[in-house]
Amino acid sequence: MKKKAIAREFWQHLVDASSLINIQLNKGAMILEKRKGAISISERIAYEVAYDPRISKTDPLRQFVSRNPQVITEFQDNEGEEYLQILRQPGIDPGEASVMAIALNRRLPLVIDERDTKATGKAKNHGIKTLSWQKFLRES
């Protein structure tokens, strides 16, 4: 059982801002701590959930990201260009575009609000494996 839990955390997931917020709102920040080894976020998502100056210092996600800066991943190789290309598509915001670019390049699954059909559809069109935040948590 323990072996399985360790193995699972080797499989990184890119997580978008609304999924992080929904997880924290519905299940609490502790669950994020528990799964932090599986969570990877772009710099843009880190800004949206933690470093935006309008976000309170006591915000649970701000504290989570501050405690675990290793979850933030920078663009590598051609991910910056990919990001700009995805961002050009209507209905996609910079946060989503950034995690989609990384997920696409590194072939990682993307935890995205499944309600966001347009973005989810676009991610799938790009060949990215997507899953909802609920499904991501069920894996724990």
Next chain:
Amino acid sequence: MLAGFDELCRTALEFENLLNKKREVKLPRFEESVRPGAAARSLREEFDVGDRPLSDLREQLESKGVRVFELPVPEDAFSGFSFWHSEYGPCVLLNATELKGRKNFTLAHELAHLLYEHVPVLCSIPIKLREVRGVEEFKANQFAAELLLPETGVARDFRKRGLSPTPSEKELGQMADKWCASIQALGYRIENFGLIVGGHTDTLFELKPKFFKRSRTPKWKRQLGTQFVETTLEAYEKGLISAGKVAGGLGITVREAIKEIQQRSKQQS
């Protein structure tokens, strides 16, 4: 500031396109030869308000295809700005930090520039309207006064209130509030009708300048307008945009956007 305004107009158009909503512009245009009073009266007829206060000018204009946004202008550098864009259509920017009545006057002023197709300029409407410079600015002020403060209705209201020829700023303020105009605009207007003593408005301003100054910056919903907020949330509901895009469009954080979405969802269910 202007880049932020352009961004809002562009975002509004993007969401409308996603929703396949075609924005129809139903604004008349006037030749320069048309007097501001005649133009204002024809518009009041179109709004079907008779000589009553025009309390919903922003909503009326938005329903006619005009995009209206409010943004706080640093150091009150200007009161308003408007332009016709080939894609966005007619757009108006108002200084969000100004008082409600003054903002409404600026909106009517900017509307005049749109209707007469004046060259876009940043309009700084002086506190003392008599200090206005330039033919187009003067014309826009005349139009705004005629549109918001129709002679018959205002004169009747003044008499009904039994006000003296030297009303207090409180009395003028209450009346201006009803007519959705600034105290100064109302004061000058009724001075022109001969209902109050000439120069009384300036005297009031000089005695109590604070009374005429700024209000608190309105909340983001008021700044962006109901129509834009509704369009944005509708696009989200239909799965066309994400919560992050909602946040970007409304200029709030993703967490605030999710809260707004949840509140709307609760209201609807």
